[in-house]
Amino acid sequence: MTDLERLHREAIARPAEDLPRLLYADAVEERDRPGDAELAAFVRVQCKYARLGNYERACPFVGQGPQRWEVGNCSCQGRECVRRERELWPIVRDRFLDKGWGPVVCESAFARGQATTTAPLAIVRRGFIAEVRAPLATLVGDRGEEYETPDGEASWRILPAVLPAIAKSHPLEWAEAVGKRPQHQVIVAENQFWWDWPPPGGSADFAPHYLPPMLFEYLNADEWYPTEHAALAALSRALIAWARAQPLSSSPAQGCEVAVG
Numbered sequence: 001m002t003d004l005e006r007l008h009r010e011a012i013a014r015p016a017e018d019l020p021r022l023l024y025a026d027a028v029e030e031r032d033r034p035g036d037a038e039l040a041a042f043v044r045v046q047c048k049y050a051r052l053g054n055y056e057r058a059c060p061f062v063g064q065g066p067q068r069w070e071v072g073n074c075s076c077q078g079r080e081c082v083r084r085e086r087e088l089w090p091i092v093r094d095r096f097l098d099k100g101w102g103p104v105v106c107e108s109a110f111a112r113g114q115a116t117t118t119a120p121l122a123i124v125r126r127g128f129i130a131e132v133r134a135p136l137a138t139l140v141g142d143r144g145e146e147y148e149t150p151d152g153e154a155s156w157r158i159l160p161a162v163l164p165a166i167a168k169s170h171p172l173e174w175a176e177a178v179g180k181r182p183q184h185q186v187i188v189a190e191n192q193f194w195w196d197w198p199p200p201g202g203s204a205d206f207a208p209h210y211l212p213p214m215l216f217e218y219l220n221a222d223e224w225y226p227t228e229h230a231a232l233a234a235l236s237r238a239l240i241a242w243a244r245a246q247p248l249s250s251s252p253a254q255g256c257e258v259a260v261g
């Protein structure tokens with residue numbers, strides 16, 4: 001394992017800390033391939049932005065409209081961070097996901113309403129992908145549509161799962177399957193939200209609260225949650241745990257350029 005790979009793993013293993021990310025940025029810059037200096041600068045400026053207080057993060061001179069930061073006269077760090085982040089973003093954007101994937105946005109742009117919110121979506125925060133939102137079939141893969149082979153046999157186009165490569169290359173904090181919502185019932189004045197197995201022979205697509213059986217290895221089928229958010233958070237943890245347990249061979253290498261073994 002090279003130093004760069006070791007630092008990359010460290011950044012994923014310690015998602016709450018900036019230091020491993022900043023050390024990784026230093027190593028990327030030292031490698032000095034085209035775009036490496038910009039990626040390193042991007043990681044640093046996003047970490048810095050995340051550490052600012054709400055006042056500076058909410059500076060009215062950043063992001064209210066196209067080019068707004070260019071006319072603002074504020075000298076605060078929030079404005080400077082976002083200006084620099086946006087300068088770097090077009091250069092580093094393609095380092096995060098294959099072009100074929102949906103929108104990838106940096107957090108400040110998303111927070112300022114500059115990005116589309118249609119799925120699939122990946123949000124980059126503190127220099128790495130922090131959140132992913134996509135249909136379940138995109139995240140965990142699917143059998144896809146049926147077609148006939150030259151021998152007349154029925155076969156299926158396999159949709160590859162994108163989540164394993166992302167979850168192994170990024171300190172992912174949140175994964176959301178668009179369209180999936182827990183079942184809800186009020187039982188003795190108590191809210192209960194839960195996920196369910198599909199019926200025998202049925203598909204997880206049948207109802208919003210049905211999930212594929214493999215996710216129940218990481219999710220307790222009998223458990224209920226007091227809020228919808230708690231149920232979505234449990235699903236997010238299960239999706240990330242499932243993704244990290246998958247072999248990577250089936251997915252193209254994506255993410256911060258570092259092949260993850």
Ligand SMILES: [Zn+2]
Nearest residue numbers: 059074076079
């Ligand atoms: Zn300001």
